[in-house]
Amino acid sequence: MINIAILGFGVVGGGVADLITNNKKEVEELGGDSINIKYILDLRDFPDSPFADRVIHDYSVIANDPEIDTVIEVMGGSHPAYEFTVEALRKGKNVISSNKEVVANFGDEFMRIAEEAGVCYRFEAAVGGGIPVLSPIISCVRQNKITEVRGILNGTTNYILTKMFTFGDSFDNALADAQARGYAERNPDADILGIDACRKIAILGALVSGRLVPTDKIHTEGITKVRHEDVIAAEKLGMKIKLLGRCVVTPDGLYIMVAPFMLTSDSALSCVSGVYNAVEVVGEPIKSVMFYGPGAGAGPTASAVVGDLMEIMRSGRNCAIPVMVKDEGSALSFDGFKCRTYIAMKGGCMGCVADAFGEAKAISADGEIAFLTEEMSEAEINAAVSKLESKGIEILSRIRLL
Amino acid sequence: MINIAILGFGVVGGGVADLITNNKKEVEELGGDSINIKYILDLRDFPDSPFADRVIHDYSVIANDPEIDTVIEVMGGSHPAYEFTVEALRKGKNVISSNKEVVANFGDEFMRIAEEAGVCYRFEAAVGGGIPVLSPIISCVRQNKITEVRGILNGTTNYILTKMFTFGDSFDNALADAQARGYAERNPDADILGIDACRKIAILGALVSGRLVPTDKIHTEGITKVRHEDVIAAEKLGMKIKLLGRCVVTPDGLYIMVAPFMLTSDSALSCVSGVYNAVEVVGEPIKSVMFYGPGAGAGPTASAVVGDLMEIMRSGRNCAIPVMVKDEGSALSFDGFKCRTYIAMKGGCMGCVADAFGEAKAISADGEIAFLTEEMSEAEINAAVSKLESKGIEILSRIRLL
Numbered sequence: 001m002i003n004i005a006i007l008g009f010g011v012v013g014g015g016v017a018d019l020i021t022n023n024k025k026e027v028e029e030l031g032g033d034s035i036n037i038k039y040i041l042d043l044r045d046f047p048d049s050p051f052a053d054r055v056i057h058d059y060s061v062i063a064n065d066p067e068i069d070t071v072i073e074v075m076g077g078s079h080p081a082y083e084f085t086v087e088a089l090r091k092g093k094n095v096i097s098s099n100k101e102v103v104a105n106f107g108d109e110f111m112r113i114a115e116e117a118g119v120c121y122r123f124e125a126a127v128g129g130g131i132p133v134l135s136p137i138i139s140c141v142r143q144n145k146i147t148e149v150r151g152i153l154n155g156t157t158n159y160i161l162t163k164m165f166t167f168g169d170s171f172d173n174a175l176a177d178a179q180a181r182g183y184a185e186r187n188p189d190a191d192i193l194g195i196d197a198c199r200k201i202a203i204l205g206a207l208v209s210g211r212l213v214p215t216d217k218i219h220t221e222g223i224t225k226v227r228h229e230d231v232i233a234a235e236k237l238g239m240k241i242k243l244l245g246r247c248v249v250t251p252d253g254l255y256i257m258v259a260p261f262m263l264t265s266d267s268a269l270s271c272v273s274g275v276y277n278a279v280e281v282v283g284e285p286i287k288s289v290m291f292y293g294p295g296a297g298a299g300p301t302a303s304a305v306v307g308d309l310m311e312i313m314r315s316g317r318n319c320a321i322p323v324m325v326k327d328e329g330s331a332l333s334f335d336g337f338k339c340r341t342y343i344a345m346k347g348g349c350m351g352c353v354a355d356a357f358g359e360a361k362a363i364s365a366d367g368e369i370a371f372l373t374e375e376m377s378e379a380e381i382n383a384a385v386s387k388l389e390s391k392g393i394e395i396l397s398r399i400r401l402l
Numbered sequence: 403m404i405n406i407a408i409l410g411f412g413v414v415g416g417g418v419a420d421l422i423t424n425n426k427k428e429v430e431e432l433g434g435d436s437i438n439i440k441y442i443l444d445l446r447d448f449p450d451s452p453f454a455d456r457v458i459h460d461y462s463v464i465a466n467d468p469e470i471d472t473v474i475e476v477m478g479g480s481h482p483a484y485e486f487t488v489e490a491l492r493k494g495k496n497v498i499s500s501n502k503e504v505v506a507n508f509g510d511e512f513m514r515i516a517e518e519a520g521v522c523y524r525f526e527a528a529v530g531g532g533i534p535v536l537s538p539i540i541s542c543v544r545q546n547k548i549t550e551v552r553g554i555l556n557g558t559t560n561y562i563l564t565k566m567f568t569f570g571d572s573f574d575n576a577l578a579d580a581q582a583r584g585y586a587e588r589n590p591d592a593d594i595l596g597i598d599a600c601r602k603i604a605i606l607g608a609l610v611s612g613r614l615v616p617t618d619k620i621h622t623e624g625i626t627k628v629r630h631e632d633v634i635a636a637e638k639l640g641m642k643i644k645l646l647g648r649c650v651v652t653p654d655g656l657y658i659m660v661a662p663f664m665l666t667s668d669s670a671l672s673c674v675s676g677v678y679n680a681v682e683v684v685g686e687p688i689k690s691v692m693f694y695g696p697g698a699g700a701g702p703t704a705s706a707v708v709g710d711l712m713e714i715m716r717s718g719r720n721c722a723i724p725v726m727v728k729d730e731g732s733a734l735s736f737d738g739f740k741c742r743t744y745i746a747m748k749g750g751c752m753g754c755v756a757d758a759f760g761e762a763k764a765i766s767a768d769g770e771i772a773f774l775t776e777e778m779s780e781a782e783i784n785a786a787v788s789k790l791e792s793k794g795i796e797i798l799s800r801i802r803l804l
Contacts, residue, residue: 015687018687019545019687022547022686022687023545023546023547023686026544026545026546026547027545030544030545030724031545124542130688130689130691131691132534132538132541132542132543132691132693135537135538135541135542136534136537136538136541136542136693139534139537139538139541139709139712139713140526140534140537140538140705140706140709141534141705141709142428142432142712143421143425143428143429143432143433143705143708143709143712144425144428144705145424145425145428268673268678268694271670271673276670284424284425284701285417285420285421285424285700285701285702285704285705286532286695286696286701286702286705287532287695287696287699287701287702288695288696289532289533289534289693289694289695289696289702290693290694290695291534291538291691291692291693291694292670292691292692292693292694293688293689293690293691293692294688294689294690294691297689298687299686299687299688299689300687300688300689300691302687303542303543303545303546303687303688304542306545307541307542307543307545310541310544310545311541314720315717315720315721318716318717318720319717322432
């Protein structure tokens with residue numbers, strides 16, 4: 001029997017306790033041993049819960065109990081998750097986390113401490129909820145020359161964009177609908193400004209490159225500027241708009257970003273609708289593989305957390321995730337990133353566009369001028385946009401093409 | 403340094419040798435050691451290959467060389483792959499296979515022998531080509547109560563069905579096109595009759611249930627009876643037709659099958675086009691996850707083979723796949739399998755349909771009567787169809803709904 005402690009008895013913590021209880025047979029067969037949830041740490045009491053007698057409020061009880069083999073940190077936020085994790089690892093306990101914020105900020109440090117202490121730090125649930133992403137990237141894909149990892153990493157924004165496409169909703173209406181369904185928080189900023197996706201692409205980038213880029217070095221745009229007119233334009237082009245996290249691996253470093261992109265229907269990611277998430281890995285010789293599923297929710301997230309526990313029970317230190325190093329120098333200046341871009345503007349004419357951008361393909365649009373540029377760097381696009389703006393032309397939208 | 407031997411220097415064997423050579427840095431970092439391709443077994447010589455000096459024709463050299471750590475069997479077919487595998491495992495060598503035929507027929511035996519010998523038998527490439535499927539199912543999903551594993555397991559048939567949908571091709575034209583592009587063999591039976599997909603669903607079913615159903619106990623239909631009219635009817639219903647392998651896990655046993663199914667656009671599998679494959683796992687509490695990518699080809703398949711080698715180098719016996727048991731008794735009679743069914747017929751009327759099927763929903767169709775049944779068992783559908791046929795009505799198509 002192994003003893004575990006769960007830090008945080010919210011949606012995910014409850015899901016983990018339920019999974020271990022409800023799927024006792026599956027879990028014991030796979031892990032090769034029974035699991036005892038010895039403690040659940042929370043500020044609150046849960047007198048009506050079947051786990052009421054495990055609930056404690058003092059972390060030191062867990063940290064100082066030598067019987068605790070693995071600590072499951074599902075509290076969210078950087079602090080005290082950081083302090084609790086460091087202490088548990090130093091005391092020789094494995095730690096499993098679903099907390100993308102703490103992984104993106106301190107994952108490199110945790111993995112170093114885990115290695116020194118001869119224990120595991122795992123965090124499958126921190127990216128893509130229940131979708132197996134981290135394990136297959138390490139176990140099945142890293143022998144490839146990986147050129148990019150990218151994904152739809154936030155279900156809330158994907159739901160909003162799907163609503164805008166399927167029902168022609170405005171951004172504001174789609175957001176209100178997402179809030180009414182409980183998909184978006186009352187303060188939705190972490191989702192709609194791309195902050196959540198930014199943490200996840202930092203983690204994914206580190207997994208494929210070994211280099212953890214600080215989130216403040218990641219070019220991050222949300223979906224708040226995506227307009228109904230852009231949706232119409234994308235539809236005319238046979239495209240969809242998705243908020244992507246992308247980490248493009250080049251010999252010189254990483255282009256790492258979160259932004260809305262227009263995708264053709266050829267792209268596997270263009271099919272990912274509603275609150276679903278997906279992560280695509282591109283490399284040689286594998287070409288491209290994609291992992292798809294529910295990116296959040298108690299059950300799926302708990303599945304990923306318990307999956308990590310199973311791996312630790314089966315393989316111990318053998319299942320350790322390769323150490324990543326924090327390295328802000330590995331992020332290349334976004335100015336050099338090249339792609340085609342969709343631009344919509346008010347005023348001006350295609351002549352001004354040609355003057356500023358060279359070749360560009362006009363798109364029919366009501367009351368505005370819209371066009372696709374050739375492949376240009378961000379710096380080139382910025383310069384061309386400034387040129388238009390200096391003529392009093394207003395740029396309404398600017399969305400990159402995948 | 404570890405020494406390996408590759409059995410079969412065809413498309414996949416060549417891909418494996420290329421990957422180990424071209425991605426030397428990635429492979430050595432991940433595996434923690436260098437890899438020497440000591441032998442390549444083939445009937446032919448390859449004087450112009452950079453590996454010409456490793457090519458041998460006598461398997462006993464490999465079997466009797468104690469330096470060989472791992473044998474990579476990418477020859478295809480049941481024999482002599484079976485004999486070579488048994489001998490290698492008994493002599494304490496790990497074996498990796500991409501050969502779905504030999505895995506579906508003898509996988510249980512190989513895994514037993516591997517366990518006795520304290521070595522690994524792995525076969526990620528046998529299902530879904532380069533897509534990580536087997537590893538994530540074992541490492542990340544098996545803690546769930548799995549109720550079904552299903553997938554688009556054959557790229558050739560998916561290409562043909564995609565052509566029939568996108569371009570309105572007849573089956574014969576789409577097949578000819580697939581042959582012209584090299585996606586289908588000159589003798590395409592293994593693909594179009596569902597034989598290839600049948601082997602893969604046998605393997606997937608064994609991974610989620612531990613029970614390997616002999617392929618001759620799996621209800622197997624190909625796509626040869628899918629008509630242009632059925633494609634039109636599916637489109638009217640907002641559906642697609644896909645050849646699915648399905649293993650439905652019930653408390654009493656497995657419903658395991660390969661057949662064309664109609665899928666609504668809600669189904670993640672309905673988006674999988676062309677030669678791509680995908681495997682979906684359904685369970686509690688994970689809901690559903692899907693793995694997607696190129697189901698064949700030298701590079702992707704080699705990626706999966708080398709991924710298995712990496713796992714063995716990193717984890718040894720710890721990465722062993724749980725043993726499966728051959729068990730024909732676990733396959734339930736297909737008569738009891740329940741689903742809705744689309745039926746098209748010539749002659750008769752909706753009155754006869756109601757008489758035979760009870761409730762049924764008519765679909766508009768040119769020159770024929772088409773309808774969807776309520777959920778009924780195969781036995782009930784068979785009886786109702788017989789009733790219509792006894793009245794001289796010809797059944798033109800019968801396709802189940804997912």
